[in-house]
Amino acid sequence: MSESNKIKPRTLPGFMELLPNEQILFNKMKDTIKESYEESGFIPINTPIIEDANVLLAKAGGETEKQIYRFTKGENDLALRFDLTVPLAKYVTEYYDKLSFPFRRYQIGKVYRGEKPQRGRYREFYQCDIDIIGDGKLSIINDAEIPSIIYNTFKKLGFDDFTICINNRKIFNGFFKSLDLSDKSQDILRVIDKIDKIGKDKVKEELSKEVDNNSLEMIMKFLSIDGNNQEKINQLESLDVKDEIFQEGLNDLKLILKYIGDFGVPEQNIKLDLTIARGLDYYTGTVYETFLNKYRNMGSVCSGGRYDNLTEYYTNRKMPGVGISIGLSRLFFQLIDNNIISADNESISKVIILSMTDDYGYCANVASILRENGVKVQVNFEDQKLGKKFKYADNIKVEYAIIIGDDEVQNNKISLKNMKTGEQQIINIEEALKLLK
Amino acid sequence: MSESNKIKPRTLPGFMELLPNEQILFNKMKDTIKESYEESGFIPINTPIIEDANVLLAKAGGETEKQIYRFTKGENDLALRFDLTVPLAKYVTEYYDKLSFPFRRYQIGKVYRGEKPQRGRYREFYQCDIDIIGDGKLSIINDAEIPSIIYNTFKKLGFDDFTICINNRKIFNGFFKSLDLSDKSQDILRVIDKIDKIGKDKVKEELSKEVDNNSLEMIMKFLSIDGNNQEKINQLESLDVKDEIFQEGLNDLKLILKYIGDFGVPEQNIKLDLTIARGLDYYTGTVYETFLNKYRNMGSVCSGGRYDNLTEYYTNRKMPGVGISIGLSRLFFQLIDNNIISADNESISKVIILSMTDDYGYCANVASILRENGVKVQVNFEDQKLGKKFKYADNIKVEYAIIIGDDEVQNNKISLKNMKTGEQQIINIEEALKLLK
Secondary structure, three states, rough: OOHHHOOOOOOOOOEOOOHHHHHHHHHHHHHHHHHHHHHOOOOEOOOOEEEEHHOOOOOOOOHHHHHOOEEEEEOOEEEEOOHHHHHHHHHHHOOHOOOOOOOEEEEEEEEEEOOEEOOOOOEEEEEEEEEEEEEOOOHHHHHHHHHHHHHHHHOOOOOEEEEEEEEHHHHHHHHHOOOOOHHHHHHHHHHOOOHHOOOHHHHHHHHHOOOOOOHHHHHHHHOOOOHHHHHHHHHHHHOOOOHHHHHHHHHHHHHHHHOOOOOOHHHEEEOOOOHHHOOOOOOOOEEEEEEOOOOOOOHHOOOEEEEEEOOOOOOOOOEEEEEEEEEEEHHHHHHHHOOOOOOOOOOOEEEEEEEEOOOHHHHHHHHHHHHOOOOOOOEEOOOOHHHHHHHHHOOOOEEEEEEEOHHHHHHOOEEEEEEOOOOOOEOOHHHHHHHHH | OOOOHOOOOOOOOEEEEOHHHHHHHHHHHHHHHHHHHHHHOOEEEOOOEEEEEHHHHOOOHHHHHHOOOOEEEEEEEEEEOOOOHHHHHHHHHHHHHOOOEEEEEEEEEEEOOOOEEOEEEEOOOEEEEEEEOOOOOOOOOHHHHHHHHHHHHHOOOOOOEEEEEEEEEEHHHHHHHHHHHHHHHHHHHHHHOHHHHHHHHHHHHHHHHOOOOHHHHHHHHHHHOEEEHHHHHHHHOOOOOOHHHHHHHHHHHHHHHHHHHOOOHHHHEEEEEOOOOOOOOOOOEEEEEEEEEEHHOOOOEEEEEEEEEOOOOOOOOOOOOOEEEEEEHHHHHHHHHHHOOOOOOOOOOOEEEEEOOOOOOHHHHHHHHHHHOOOEEEOOOOOOOOHHHHHHHHHHHEEEEEEEEHHHHOOOEEEEEEOOOOEEEEHHHHHHHHHOO
């Protein structure tokens, strides 16, 4: 085949494909999240990436429909999952009789959205989800446990300076209902959302076109709520809103804030933030967003909330739930891009054996003994000069190189070189084991 | 929404979807394979599931073309990967300048083939691959290391009684070339492959229609080669085949058998098996198949081999390699189906905390302390009777339940129940930690 007949290999735009050192770091983060989820007793499920399009799109519409990868194969109308929540709804309905509720599951997997590719926005990306699904009802204390799992997970990922923002949609909804403004709430929220950009006065001016003076007064009072979590609660109470939904939301928030500390979350990592509302209509109570304080511009790195009914499109059975999701691909991109993490020195192997003898058996034996003892060992038997082999060892970032030439074989020793310090010593395999384990 | 408007949730036929306890076991196996691959210094890559159809199908044809999931989105002609080898070829060509060779990678991921669904045959299934790719050339010693990785992996998976069968395609090819039968080799192999079914005499009879007497004599002599590995080598040598390819294959085999033991593989787990040829034309030298001796009917559980040129459809650069693949989804199905493994008692959590008090804070605190100490803990705060909570604990197969009622809160204690023995004791949290860690 001549070069002209070759097909140019390429990876599609919008699809993350990492170099090995980056992949090692990515996998470490993925494993850390998995460990954290399992530590809190969540069990894994792994649903197919391809589903029946009608099942997957039962509740979708608008943007989702446009973005979805949908195609036919034979007579089947198929689609790739665009999140892990719809497959969960399918799963708990399909296997209801075989599951125990509350059903606590995690799923870490790729999802697909045919968005316009942008820097850090992928068409194939990892979501790392946990959800707790109740059968008929689900205790509000679960909403206090979830932030502790966010906290533990980000701590394990190496972060300290982050804030878990918490709110309850019922507060907003009940507040607007009490002002008889439920119909206009979407418009009002849209104005309020601009507060960081245009300032409080301009928001007030715009709102004055929408609502009467009394309501405007109340909304501005609501927007000026400030202080620490307890102070905000006090101010919410002093608004004296006569609405059941509002009071429910407020009581839920108070309960969650009360117990969140018992779950091990320090006060400085939790913030009652009345401005977060979470775009998805989907959430009906508690909502969470998580920010790295020094990198607030990255947006929320872990979001979620409480929903009344996960499975309404599949069954009349009521299944409330609460959950969160970490968009790992995007998070990883942002952390690398902002130099918050670096994959430069990532490696799988601790040691590489560089064979400089034709007695491959001795080298193989050393590799075998180290591996039996749990040391990650790579071998290099290629017919290359030592310099080239050291270059290779450098490139793959191993800590140690074991050089085995004819002398080492004859004396039943190995040469162990510390790749950082350059220090090299001739020792026997037992001594090496002690050093490397 | 009334029941009649509901969409019936279903998982597509041919797509494996496991219950949580099965999923836990499946994941354990997947993690074991990953650990084993990493122990031998293989590094992870994770290529997209969706690729440019033309890139993916560069070398495909026939069955592959028919089975592939191919579709368009916008202007893009897309396809789902059907194995992990073609994406590897793409990857090493695309990132050649940034990789170090020999490039040792593993990839564990789902692949897609729209086959007719059958028991234990899936349309979406996991492959667990390792490959060592050389730049221009690759030492034959790598072919001796690969069986040691198969051996270590299946040992770690809990198997002892398995055989790694090894052969070299050059032996067959050279043998037929020396008889001037290269053109007919496919037909002859097809007859030979029936030997287990129809017997040696019938094979001889059928072959007599294809080849002359001298060749028939040689082929039957070849087929009668028997004994232990060394005896087979001796008989191959005594055939005195005057063909370079044959001698190359024989020398490679001798070398591999010589060093395989140094890599820690016991003699009884390795068998030179001249009957395995591996369907894929693709392999050009060493080939491997692995059988669980008591379940030979399951077919090979880990196969692979050496190939001359991985990337020929993408570049003129020559990239020889050697690798293996474990078809984990199928293997898992077979192991469960044959009662070789059971997922009945699989669980993530070691302990469940059953709250029988309204003082949720105390329960949350106990959970938090245990989790900090690495104990996997689930909580149950639901408003349920103790009996129902114990049933739940039974279902999720935890080892211990911690019951916390008002008495325990008051005395700063917990009730710890061993779910197997039924033994229950009231102790403090420090004592519990010692027991549970």
